[in-house]
Amino acid sequence: MSKALTQFVCTECGYASAKWLGKCPSCGKFNTLCEEVVAPAETKKPSRAFSALSSRPVPLSQVTFEKIPRVSSGIEELDVVLGGGIVRGSLVLVGGDPGIGKSTLLTQVSAHLAKAHKVLYLSAEESCGQVKLRCERLGLNSDNLYLLNETNIDLAEEAFLDAEFVVIDSIQAVYTEALSSAAGSVGQVRECAAKLMRIAKSKGITFFIVGHVTKEGTLAGPKVLEHIMDTVLYFEGERTENFKILRAVKNRFGSVQEVGVFEMTGEGIFGVSDYSALFLSDTRGEAAGAAVTPSETGNRCMMVEIQTLMAKSSYGLPRRMSLGVDLNRMIVLIAVLEKRCGLPLGTQDIYLNAMGGIRLNEPSADLAVLAALASAEKMTPIGKEVAVFGEVGLTGEVRAVNFADKRVNECMKMGFRRVILPAKNMKACEKFKGKIELVPVSYVSQMIKALF
Numbered sequence: 001m002s003k004a005l006t007q008f009v010c011t012e013c014g015y016a017s018a019k020w021l022g023k024c025p026s027c028g029k030f031n032t033l034c035e036e037v038v039a040p041a042e043t044k045k046p047s048r049a050f051s052a053l054s055s056r057p058v059p060l061s062q063v064t065f066e067k068i069p070r071v072s073s074g075i076e077e078l079d080v081v082l083g084g085g086i087v088r089g090s091l092v093l094v095g096g097d098p099g100i101g102k103s104t105l106l107t108q109v110s111a112h113l114a115k116a117h118k119v120l121y122l123s124a125e126e127s128c129g130q131v132k133l134r135c136e137r138l139g140l141n142s143d144n145l146y147l148l149n150e151t152n153i154d155l156a157e158e159a160f161l162d163a164e165f166v167v168i169d170s171i172q173a174v175y176t177e178a179l180s181s182a183a184g185s186v187g188q189v190r191e192c193a194a195k196l197m198r199i200a201k202s203k204g205i206t207f208f209i210v211g212h213v214t215k216e217g218t219l220a221g222p223k224v225l226e227h228i229m230d231t232v233l234y235f236e237g238e239r240t241e242n243f244k245i246l247r248a249v250k251n252r253f254g255s256v257q258e259v260g261v262f263e264m265t266g267e268g269i270f271g272v273s274d275y276s277a278l279f280l281s282d283t284r285g286e287a288a289g290a291a292v293t294p295s296e297t298g299n300r301c302m303m304v305e306i307q308t309l310m311a312k313s314s315y316g317l318p319r320r321m322s323l324g325v326d327l328n329r330m331i332v333l334i335a336v337l338e339k340r341c342g343l344p345l346g347t348q349d350i351y352l353n354a355m356g357g358i359r360l361n362e363p364s365a366d367l368a369v370l371a372a373l374a375s376a377e378k379m380t381p382i383g384k385e386v387a388v389f390g391e392v393g394l395t396g397e398v399r400a401v402n403f404a405d406k407r408v409n410e411c412m413k414m415g416f417r418r419v420i421l422p423a424k425n426m427k428a429c430e431k432f433k434g435k436i437e438l439v440p441v442s443y444v445s446q447m448i449k450a451l452f
């Protein structure tokens with residue numbers, strides 16, 4: 001194969017150079033030059049007939065479409081996240097930290113799909129023997145599941161065309177001959193993904209692509225893959241915890257509101273349908289410093305326990321550490337508690353942890369963080385049957401949050417008897433009156449009074 005002409009283009013300003021340079025001479029940024037194939041001039045120009053056809057406006061009422069056929073992946077939680085199953089001819093990126101279970105999940109999906117379809121598992125990181133070993137451990141076997149150990153995507157292309165579903169494990173380990181840069185570089189990742197997209201769209205082959213997350217938390221190279229993909233899924237969760245959350249961050253065929261909860265075991269990765277009590281400890285309510293909040297993750301409500309620990313600081317500047325809640329958010333909330341409720345926290349080291357490795361990104365957890373902090377400061381447990389939710393402003397006011405009725409409903413289902421919630425949400429929750437004790441609060445100080 002003759003080598004394609006390539007050039008190095010700055011990702012910041014578009015400056016093109018024949019050689020790689022550490023610093024872009026045009027914009028002065030470092031390490032922004034990335035290798036690209038120079039397309040021959042004639043292929044860039046669309047033919048007149050084609051452009052005339054495709055650029056004619058069509059009335060909305062006359063636009064035809066087909067219902068998207070979907071295939072089940074065999075794992076219900078994954079189907080939910082995908083928006084109801086796998087769409088044929090789509091590109092699905094599965095991202096996550098190393099060791100979180102991407103290969104395991106896709107091996108299981110491949111084995112399930114292989115019952116009715118021809119599936120190719122391109123393993124660029126592990127040998128076919130290693131994949132086979134994993135299949136044996138997971139108890140999977142199929143004659144329709146083909147393994148290929150190849151890093152050159154140009155050579156593997158022929159094998160793709162025979163299959164209906166292809167798994168690429170991983171995009172960082174494969175390379176195309178068109179570029180001279182190393183596998184895993186931004187240029188290679190982008191070029192390989194673009195090549196796979198062309199194959200997927202022209203031949204109707206479905207691709208699952210594994211992408212590793214870099215230290216910065218974005219897929220290597222930074223977000224270059226997301227716009228090419230139809231669906232982008234991220235695996236989240238602490239490596240030491242058995243529970244992982246699969247979240248869609250982009251989905252052309254479904255909502256990005258859905259999440260899947262998975263449990264990693266020696267026999268494989270399984271969807272968890274009873275996820276409600278995963279993020280609560282057995283001894284909750286016995287020790288001071290913990291509060292439970294109903295958290296809306298994706299389209300589901302889960303009860304999450306927030307634990308805090310305070311210790312007298314032995315240095316001038318107290319330490320603040322947070323797992324699962326944004327550190328800056330926690331520092332702001334500590335300041336609210338000090339200033340608006342008069343609790344002395346300035347000399348305390350404060351540690352905070354959301355149970356089970358879950359990440360609480362939504363502001364409705366604010367009030368529960370404050371409840372946990374106040375409980376730690378007063379050395380008084382909150383009690384097993386109390387749940388708290390609400391957003392907190394800098395003046396100490398408690399703001400309304402969305403899905404209040406759904407949250408209260410979940411608290412009731414999980415056996416909580418008392419819910420502290422924003423007063424502005426009371427109207428939506430009137431239907432629960434008599435079934436569960438609702439304590440509306442407008443200010444943080446009211447919550448402290450209600451709790452202690």
Ligand SMILES: Nc1ncnc2c1ncn2[C@@H]1O[C@H](COP(=O)(O)OP(=O)(O)O)[C@@H](O)[C@H]1O
Binds near residue numbers: 266
């Ligand atoms: N023999 C085994 N028994 C039980 N669990 C295993 C075994 N081998 C690997 N694992 C688990 O599988 C996980 C690796 O999953 P894998 O799908 O290879 O991750 P990824 O592809 O995301 O890097 C590890 O975290 C490990 O806990």
Ligand SMILES: [Mg+2]
Binds near residue numbers: 102103104125169
């Ligand atoms: Mg892997």
